[in-house]
Amino acid sequence: MSQCLSYAASAARAPLAPLRIDRRELRADDVAIEIAYCGVCHTDLHYAHNDWNNTLFPCVPGHEIVGLVSAVGPAVSRYKVGDRVAVGCLVDSCQHCAACEASEEPHCEHGATPTYNGRDRQNGEVTLGGYSQNIVVSERFVLRVPEALDMRFTGPLLCAGITVWTPLREHGVGQGSRVAVLGLGGLGHLAVKLAVALGAEVTVITSSPGKADDARALGAHDVLLSSDAQAMKTAANRFDFILDTIPRQHNLNPYLMLLGRHGKLVLVGALEPLEPIHGALLARNNRSISGSLVGGLAQTQELLDFCAEHEVLPQCELIAMEDINAAFERMERNDVKYRFVIDMASLRD
Template sequence: MFVRAYGALASDKPLESLQIQRRETGAHDVQIDIAFCGVCHSDLHQVRSEWAGTQFPCVPGHEIVGRVTSVGAHVTGFALGDLVGVGCIVDSCKHCEDCQEGLENYCDGMVGTYNFPTADEPGWTLGGYSQKIVVHERYVLRIKHPEDQLAAVAPLLCAGITTYSPLRHWNVGPGKKVGVVGIGGLGHMGIKLAHAMGAHVVAFTTSESKREAARQLGADEVVVSRNEQELAQHGKSFDFILNTVAAPHDLDALLLLLKRDGTMALVGAPASPHPSPNVFNFIMKRRSLAGSMIGGIPETQEMLDFCAEHGIVADIELIRANEINDAYERMLKGDVKYRFVIDNASLQ
């Protein structure tokens, strides 16, 4: 089955219209007509070979929403017409301890939605900047939001679960003071989710102009991180800090804001390493620095259900597929509030 897509033929070439091949629907597969696909910063890193191992043609996209158009003979959980989503995972070994615990995101055999080895043509996965996708039923998510919110649901499949998973793992909720560093595609979701969980949320930004925007997202307080006096007012007070910044920066100033036994979790993935933090900032208050990567399939479904219950979607700018190269340049400049989403009908 051949479908239209948008992808790159080389790291130094712009994305362009392509024709790609999708497998036929197998016994345990779900075929999806893709309505919308979110644009993640990871897409840009991979398509420009800023992360090693890019295979070309590269068709990015792992924030996929649409309707079921075909199901395999053994599929019981989905039916024609269902609203569904596909995130960052389309396969895993299914047998290891991680998979058995619903943590497929940590499986050594995890297959990402694009640029991972597969038996399908051309030998690696091709993502959601395309008309259709065929995915094993285990990795398909049910969407309970109203259909008119579908485009804004798409970024939940990466930005949503990337922030929800650490917030849940470190028991964010009422009585907890939580910092969210960075107010972008990830950070704006972190603020919304932490607020909905009942935490006292403090947003950190380098820009004075984002104060009011952060409050509208649900932040109780906003700190301009370049202002040392503002930082000092929050010393040793945070239970948890979610750091979404995808560029190298000083971690020590933020670690000093954690109370004893506090944790800062990194979810932003910079192209080069952060400066090494001072070990004494850990030792003196038994603080922890951790990382978190997306979430497993059960937790992703839990996140989608939580967001539907609380009316949470991403703040988006809808674009046509042929606007993706301009969108990448704007994304590098931080010129989006807060996530681009492709209208896949424009691939026709």
């Protein structure tokens, strides 16, 4: 067992502060990673504040981890010291259920192990995340970072990126697809970039006229203001696919009317009860609604490789570890374009 420095929440809504934590000795299939950068996800804030009443304190957040391999266990075959690697939202699963065998580890029938605020399947210890100097993870849950990707901005692909990539791929978005992205934040801005790179015709739907220029700068072909009743009416039946990234309760009915025949709306933002849905809007045009969680390991590696090939990266603001509490406050005010990433060299300093 070894110790490293981290930043942790000691209680609900307590400021994150330095804390020395233990990392396990390498198991045979483990990879030790010196963390270079860690993305900041809104989920980190929720757990630090205990918004879902299930946080295990002390809590070390961080599941958008990028770094270099510093050591490997004797059974490791995929990685060597010095490799550029990443760890996303999960560090383990049962690996033998139908979901795991289909590379859908987030849907493990026995419960996947999250990178933090979970329980290690072998020793029961609480998992501690990437706001730390290093981490030890089974090689099955370590991803390779292509040389063409800038490590500083890779982290958010491991959560926000894979969250939007999974439904885009599973629903066959590609050349000629008429896609709308609902909401332009951390998830939405990556959805625009990825859908454009896949060849889709992309429209951003927003209630904020001020976001129109940003949407087009990200590659969107058009912008639809949801507050413009006439524009919404004119756009009826226009889209094949709508990716809904709004992170709170909202009314889906106006957006369902925008879907054409066999059109699909996929929720990736709101994890709470929604307003009532008018059944006739689903029956007309044979529309459907579904939800999507983060993708599995194979899909995440596919995403990293795709982003390297097509030069797709999130727009990020680099911060020092000591600025994390200010960053959380800004996230609560939606004052970030579009993701924070912690330069972990600042923790070593």
